[in-house]
Structure formats: C-alpha cells, structure tokens
Amino acid sequence: MKIYKFKMSAFLKNRIFQPCRSRDQVIRNLIETVRELLISQPTDKDADLVVVRAKFQRVFYISENKIYSTNFPFNVVTAENRPTTVMLDDEIEITNKLLSGADSVINAHFSNSYSDFDSFFTSMMEELEIDERLWLLLKSIFMLEDSYIRYDIDPKHADDGNGEKKLSLDEHGKPFITHPLHHIDVFYSPEQTFKIGLKSKINYEILLDIIDSKTKCRMLSDYT
Numbered sequence: 001m002k003i004y005k006f007k008m009s010a011f012l013k014n015r016i017f018q019p020c021r022s023r024d025q026v027i028r029n030l031i032e033t034v035r036e037l038l039i040s041q042p043t044d045k046d047a048d049l050v051v052v053r054a055k056f057q058r059v060f061y062i063s064e065n066k067i068y069s070t071n072f073p074f075n076v077v078t079a080e081n082r083p084t085t086v087m088l089d090d091e092i093e094i095t096n097k098l099l100s101g102a103d104s105v106i107n108a109h110f111s112n113s114y115s116d117f118d119s120f121f122t123s124m125m126e127e128l129e130i131d132e133r134l135w136l137l138l139k140s141i142f143m144l145e146d147s148y149i150r151y152d153i154d155p156k157h158a159d160d161g162n163g164e165k166k167l168s169l170d171e172h173g174k175p176f177i178t179h180p181l182h183h184i185d186v187f188y189s190p191e192q193t194f195k196i197g198l199k200s201k202i203n204y205e206i207l208l209d210i211i212d213s214k215t216k217c218r219m220l221s222d223y224t
Helices: 010-016 023-037 096-109 117-128 132-142 204-211
Strands: 002-006 049-053 057-062 066-071 075-079 082-087 149-153 182-186 194-198
Touching: 010 023, 023 049, 023 066, 023 082, 023 096, 023 132, 049 075, 057 204, 066 204, 096 132, 149 204
Parallel strands: none
Antiparallel strands: 002 049, 049 057, 057 066, 066 149, 075 082, 149 182, 182 194
C-alpha cells in the first residue's frame, strides 16, 4: 500500500466540505483535487488530504469533524523538492491544460440526462475536436464508480442523546435513533443515502481499515 499525504488549501477545503448531493459535485471536486496536487508537495505536517493506492485507489479529505472519501482513479508520482505529478495511465500526464479542457466540456455539455456515455462523448468530440488525451480523461471521470463515503460528527442533528437534541424515543419509550452523533454516510443522493452509527470518534486510518477488503471485516453488532 502506498500513501501520499498533502495539505489542502483553504479554497479546496471550503469546496470539499460543502454538502455533497450529486455526481456532478463529486466530479468537480475530483478535478479541483488534481489541480491542487499539481502545485503541492507531500507533507506529514497537518496533512488533511491523503491519497491511498492499494488494491483500491482512494482520496481522503480530513477535517476535525468530517472525513470524506471517494475513488481516485489516477496515479500520483512524487519526488523530493518537486511538484507532484498525476498520471492518467502509464503514459499520459494530467496537466492544467487538460483539466481546463475538462472543466470547459463539463460546464458546456454535462447533463445528468445522458445515459449512453459513449454516444455522448463521440458527438462531443466531433463537435469540439477534442484530442485523445482529453477524451480519455473525461471518460475516466464520467465512467468512474465514485464510491462515496463520509464519516461525520454531527452534534446539531444527533438524536442519540450525545448532541444538542434529547435522546429520541419510540412510542414505547425505547431509544429510536436515526442520527447518531458519530456515523458513516454511505452514498450522497437524498434518495439513496443511509447512516451506519458508530460508538465513538474515528480517524482516517480507521475508516481506511473499514474500507480495505484485505483487513479484518467489521461487524454490525445490532445484528449479531
């Protein structure tokens, strides 16, 4: 497993930790992350952006009360005293020019109504004369399984008695908790998202361990 640690700018941190409700937002966050990596160097000091490359590839965004993670389909290459390089594959380096091209296409053409991405990209390439490298970058982004997951500490909405609200009870006076103080949100769309409650605070290493299929499987204790 390879782990690359970076420090986010205030701009990226503010963007990343806005509530995520759509695939469009995930895609734009991914582009902005790559753009920032291109001007960054690895650091262990106050690192809050972590790229992990193993059987899976993920990026973790870390704040005091939230950890947000998605698939990261690119390869990170680092060298001492040099800006980070991000590769689409073994041959194609992602540049700011490619990212700007992706931004332009997404802003002008992206629509959630498209379901046949090959047809969408083919017509778009013909219209805009997009070069092959940009086409491959766009395809990797749009065809990505984003694998969104977020750890959250939410005292404002917690109904387990550990936040600002009282313990939620059912009609029989028993605890009926729908929003634990510590929880993991899986998926982002309002129609599909759900929470997995946790007993206490976790860090990104624990979240990584939960996600990693090569480590010990965690159990949902309410069902054992």
